[in-house]
Amino acid sequence: MCRVVDLQQAVLAKNAMAADVLRTELAARGTTVVNLLSSPGSGKTALLERELLLARERGIAAAALTADLATENDATRLSRSGVPVKQVLTDGLCHLEADMLAGHLHNWLPQDTRLLFVENVGNLVCPASYDLGESLRVVLASVTEGEDKPLKYPTAFGLAQLVLVTKADLAGPAEFDETAFRRNVQQVNPGVEVQLTSVRSARGAGLLLDRALAAAEGRSVHAPVMARAQA
Template sequence: MCRSDVKQAVLAKNDDLAARLRDDLTRQGVTVVNLLSSPGSGKTELLGRVLAQAVDRRVPVAALTADLATENDAVRLARSGAPVRQLLTDGLCHLEARQVRGSLTGWLPAGTAVLFVENVGNLVCPASYDLGESLRIVLMAVTEGEDKPLKYPTAFGSAHLVVITKTDLAEAAGFDEAVFRAHVQRVNPGVEIVRSCARTGDGVDTFLAHALAARHGAPPHRPPLAPHPHGHHHPASAPVS
């Protein structure tokens, strides 16, 4: 079997497990939100704000955060008061459905409504792996440049929601939001794009509202199927019941 066949088989196995995980969690009333971004996009800080707001509103949420090493992000997110677990990938540059399932066994609190999964900081490999999510959010900081959607079309093309972070730095970074939005629409026509700033709390309400909408059956925008880098196609997420 050639290398490409092996990779496609791995992705197919992951997709099958992810579909079963999504079905299992949906029956339990849990909606999974998968967060993808580059390192340093500010997604941990923004997620911490979202978790804190959910806790204040008595929405039962939890977070699984992944890194190659350290438990720094779990410590930061736990300050929100929400249940948080760190998943160390031991060098793997992305999460897979089997890791998510294994981490949830015996840990996920009963009654959890939304589980946020903070993926490894990387816009390449994580884009190819379905984690059983019903909502995929891709975040990008204004400091990263307007051309990232064109450089990482699989990540941006598979997003149900795109979030611009660190908007307080947009002017200093010379960020051209109109160009960025045009590039996003080129790879994912019709997807919603929202602005956020963890420092001020801007966008936190919208972020949480999208997660809750997915839970309550309001279907998020479904983008065109985006091809995996290795030619294996990512299936559309199962509808939330």
């Protein structure tokens, strides 16, 4: 009798095991991973650069790994923060996987790193299904992307432990309906925290860093219903 194997599920199961191993290994050395997901152009790099600068000012040992299909532009920008930064070029792959991340961290990540921010490939589809050994998963969406983004990408938003709305200074010109956006987020992920941010106006400055530190200290982190259902 032929056995039908769901290749996608097998790949995700293998990745989940690798993610658990990586999470355990990093936790043993005191490092917490924060996985950042968003569409291209959401302002993810600008927000992360600001948070890395704040981490350095506060004396928090942070590092960043950024993934893109091509160019090292994001790593160049993030390096201005003064923290260790590594660029990963995926050569067309639309997401990172736990094994890939572990390989890139080997012999690079400073031993005393407390927070490792991973700027995933700009994409709300492929990266959403892959655990990277993170303790905090953050999904970002700009006010210019529309209020229905959470409904269009339910897996990405449904597995988020924190949702950040970027470019809040443009909410007026973009006619962004904050109430509708929050309602749509709660529809796919009840109880998740949603915060508006703006690098230009400094709104929400330090919020991502504070939530990352809370996760590092073992304080309560939102448990998405979707994640519990998959467990």
